[in-house]
Amino acid sequence: MTPDSDSPTVPGPTLGVVGGGQLGRMLAEAAAPLGVDVVVLDPTPDCPASVAADQILGAFDDPDGVAELAARCDVLTYEIELADPDLLDTVSEREDVPVHPSPDTLRVIEDKLDQKRTFAEAGVPVPELRRVDTVADLEAAVEAFDGVMLKARRGGYDGRGNVPVPDVDDATDALDSIGGAAMAEAFVDFDRELSVIGVVGSDEVRTFPVGENVHEEEILRETVVPARTAPAVADRAEAVAHDVLDLLDGRGVYGIELFEVDGEILVNEVAPRPHNSGHWTIEGASTSQFEQHVRAVLGWPLGSTRRRSNTVSANVLGTVDSPRDARLVNVDAVLSAPGAALHWYGKHEVRPLRKMGHVTVVGDATPGDGDGQNEEEDIDSLLRRARDVRDRLDFH
Template identity: 40%
Template sequence: MAYQDSILHPDFKLGILGGGQLGKMLAQAASNWHLPVYALEQDHSFPAGRATPFLQHGDFKNYDDVYRFGREMNVLSIEIEHVNTEALHRLEEEGVKIHPAPDKLDIIKDKGLQKEFYATHGIPTSPFRLYEDENALRRAVAEGGQPLPFVQKTRTAGYDGKGVSIIRSEEDLDSRLLSGPCLAEELVEMEKEIAVIVARNEQGETRCFPAVEMAFNPVANLVEFLFCPAAISAEQEAAAEALAVDVIEAFGLCGLLAVELFLDKDGQLLVNEVAPRPHNSGHHTIDSCYTSQFEQHLRAVLNLPLGSTEMKAPSVMVNLLGAPGHTGPAYYKGLEKCLAMPGVHLHLYGKSTTKPYRKMGHATVVNKDLQQAIAYAKEVQQALEIVSGT
């Protein structure tokens, strides 16, 4: 690494496409090294605007904005998949180091291509079929080519539970079918959903964080709680970590890869989908592991030695969601009660507007007794209400 490409050089610039909560927490981690993080986002009201003075205004989906921003960076990374990859390909051709690489990002941001990648590389995943739109899917059901029940997913733009619909009957086709290019995958009989976050640097070093178990909000279809360690056997933990390493090596990615897995009723692990960035399933690592997922992502994309992923203590993370029926300026009720609980760490993202089920922050409860941590996490969820008025 040339000195001018070192993070120790005063002119070194790390760019992040996106300035939401993940960009904010990446900037917070980088500040420990006095490493400036440049973020591309619409304006300073986004969460990262409070964590870095180097937020630049722009749209990460716009070719010109991404190209103009990226050409000034030594290393460029993302906090969200849905960025303009056409500009990233040009930047890569011009010598900008980009992690994750644009060609891999093109695959991952299209769930259809992602599933085909697993099939091609022998990575276990649930059976699936691709459809040009909802009408083609409807015809396949009518003609017997697509059995019920199934999970429909839009190929692009799905995020935080959006773009996913469970179709159990023909009646659901009228009320729950999503429009546009999509895939239909077999509805897996699950024992539980788990996730493993794995990191890889340019030297090929890999490290996994311990598997977490996820519990989903039944209304919003996004993660409500996660528990670490997951309630799985040592053999299942080893298999999940080995599978996560297989996936990141198959992609050849540098950085973090969050690998979401189904553990089915037969004990088989299936890859659901992946995210090539810090992820909701790794937020607890800030408080419960020797290296946070955010520091690990920085280490990986900057080709530094990866940090220890050892767990200091069991933990539970609870997403802090906007209250149903509330849209407007965010107010937090019950903060004092939560802060009085032992082992509770609050992380508020600073989003100015709350919406029903919007992720406004998270809390991590660290306790040597996982069941006690779960109890406190449920208390936090009940005590903290995010509303649109005082």
């Protein structure tokens, strides 16, 4: 069969993934019940995804590794923006293997300045920003915007590559810490950060319910679904997400981070892959973001994005002061908690604040009343419960 067939069969095609971290692991876990084999390319021996997929050992931009991956697969995708779009284009054409999302989309997304300018030129709302090549550029931006968030244009994640610059006196040290091409965004005094997980299929686009992201030290700690915001704001967030998806090429799942500011929506960042803020969908939605990505890139029908219940996912971060072998303890705190699920990412080393796994807690529903309506557990209560379960975990 071909991956774009209207009638999928099982066993199905083989999916190649550039990257074998936790996202590759969960993609492979979602693909297996569909009869889809997964092969990943990753430079780390016994990478997290290797437990559920076959692994080719090699760098994300290794020409031989990407060529071998393409030769073994029917469709290519990626779970990390460090994939090389030019190499993917070359190999795709030579091996006649489609890549989704498209390398053109990766080119737009991998450079944060290009990403934001593309959105702004299309009328998608984004924070005010400037290109920064020199200390003078940064000083001018700080004065113009009364303080900025300096961002590395490439490679930053989980707060890395983001430096607040409230004063011109901080400009030199801030730019030195970035160590490369940068952009400056005006500080956004947002009410909350929201996220929309969008799915682009062969003939339809779907979105999951709007989530609310809780950060500390620029690192995502929890995602709350549904977001604690007004219905009109959630509707606006979905509309902006659809506008973003209209600008990007290729099938798959996209994580769209948004700022809510006085009822308005600004785009923060977009990832052309499954996203940390969509992990709640494994237990909390009819079809997880990972199964949706597999279906979408293969050209198969999409699943429902319906929310099953109020849901909170909480990241399990490294609580150590220095790197050591990873051994998670007090796991029984999760296993014995009602509605809780543990996801361990299989990383062999724990480091300070490294994402090692996540816990998801789904809400209870009370029996229906006379009209058949169920009352779901209050989202604030659910968030407290998820934090309590997660915080009992530790590394020894």
